[in-house]
Amino acid sequence: MALSKQEWLALEKKAFELRKLCLQTTVWAGSGHIGGGMSIMDLLTVLYHKYLNIKVEDPQWEDRDRFILSKGHAAIAYAPVLCDKGFNDVEMLKTFNLSGSKMGMHLDSNKVVGVDASTGSLGHGASIAAGTALAARVLGKDFLTYVATGDGELGEGSNWEGFMTMNHYQLSNCIVFIDRNHCMIDGPTEDVMKLEPLADKMTAFGFNTIVVDGNNIGALCDAIDTAIERSKEPCAPTCILMDTKKGAGIKTMEGDYLWHYGAIDDALFEKFNAELEEDYKARVARAEKEGK
């Protein structure tokens, strides 16, 4: 179903609110993986506010769609999304990273409601997602499994084992997202360990690969719609390779690998909030222009 301009604008508003909540959570936590959290926030927003077939009142509903955040360190963005959605009390965010909290830097699926897999050790999500999608086949269920990996994370060979399984079993009911924000802890991905040509690699691994601006909600939704359409029959799984910016939405942070993890003082908090406001205005203008 094509995204209407009205829906696009509503999703932009939600993404803006969630970015602000992510920024606020980073301040409460003292520090956090905010760069990679911001780059994936548009995906989290559209999944939890448009696509995922889930029930907040019944988080373990067995027919629900699953989402596996393989880049588990983006919990600083994921936790605000789950709390805002109603799975957990928003007040919990004030305890993020603190001693005794249920919310650590990487979310525990047995402690935080709404989390489908405990991740944090990189390179695990693809195989878990493949198993979840295979289970849907065995159980005769039509739920979808979405999994999001980072780009630097793809250095872990286990990802590629999972990708091979998805292709071998033609798990089109499993949709893979790669948050291609081009940065990892020690620098740009192409300096630390070359990933390119990444789209070709995914295609060579048997995926129907769609390259999209992952920080453009309209384009992202078009790609997801295509993947869902393909999911109805077993066929090559879809990989949505999201070209994103580390720190997307906060101009100072955008594209800077040093913001993989950081702390934010009062002055930066004010500055970054202002930059989020400016970014939101630009996004609204884009949605008004490109939306239908």
Next chain:
Amino acid sequence: MAGGFVYNAIDQTELSTAEIYGKAIADIVQKDPKVVAVTPDLAKSTKLGEVLKVCPERVFNVGIAEQDMFGVAAGMARAGLIPFASGFSAFTSMRACDQLHTDICYQNTNVKIIATHAGTSFGQAGSTHHAIVDLAITRAMPNLTVIVPADGLETANAVNAAYENFGPYYIRINRGFDRVLYDSQDYGFEVGKAVEVHPGTDITVIACGSCVFQAREAAKFLENADGLKVRVLNMHTIKPIDRDAIMKAVLDTRRIITVEDHSTIGGLGSAVAEVVVEGGKACAFRKLGHPDKFAPIGLHEDIMAEVGIDSNGIIAAVRDVMKMDFEEDDNWDDEF
């Protein structure tokens, strides 16, 4: 006895441990549509091929990829299936250690691991395929139940118990050519409860896996040759360990020997030693197993003899430990 499917002595005579295990899984798969098997290109080697015969659509081969196997199994379990994931124990414990830790144990998923070719049972394959550190690794993982069956019928009992109880299980079996310990499945198998396979009051030998048969043979010999009453405990469950049986052995016999086809660091011997030390009662104690070095290449029985975990090695150790006169001696320097 454990519930589920029952096998008898005739099965055990005709079938290897792995074959009985494969048959046990196949029976469970036929009974429960939520049970699946996952294998890393080892359907034949791990006898999951038995499942292929009866229900091929519920066998998933992930290729040579143990890490993927565990991730896939964890995803399946979280979605409501009961996966039996089977591979060589060297690789299920080491290659896929992180997935075992995080995907299976941390998430407390209902995944049943059958780790085959354990210890030095694949002896000729060399140290790349020996698993002499897997108990040290798995025993330390929260939520994981660790079982080392002594023969084929006990493996069937362990598989049934794993199926019937929620949570991750690590069942460590050999290549499949074990000596037969039990002639019936009905001997009172219970997870976490040691089984006395030979009575005794002079000394206790606590063994697991293929070493239980060896220990019982040693006990029979020592009874005839030396008049010694050697208690032999089949400590099939390494975690949770049977603390009561260990402490009873300490109090009854005051001399303990552990025997395992595993490093003496971190396995059954260490688990028993922890209980003994915490129990606060003095006793003579010795661990038999692989010393802190890689095992030699060879037939399983030859390696067991060389390392001293066969019946001859156990007999020698019992005689040695029986010489220790620690109870009434203040000078401990001459004891060991």
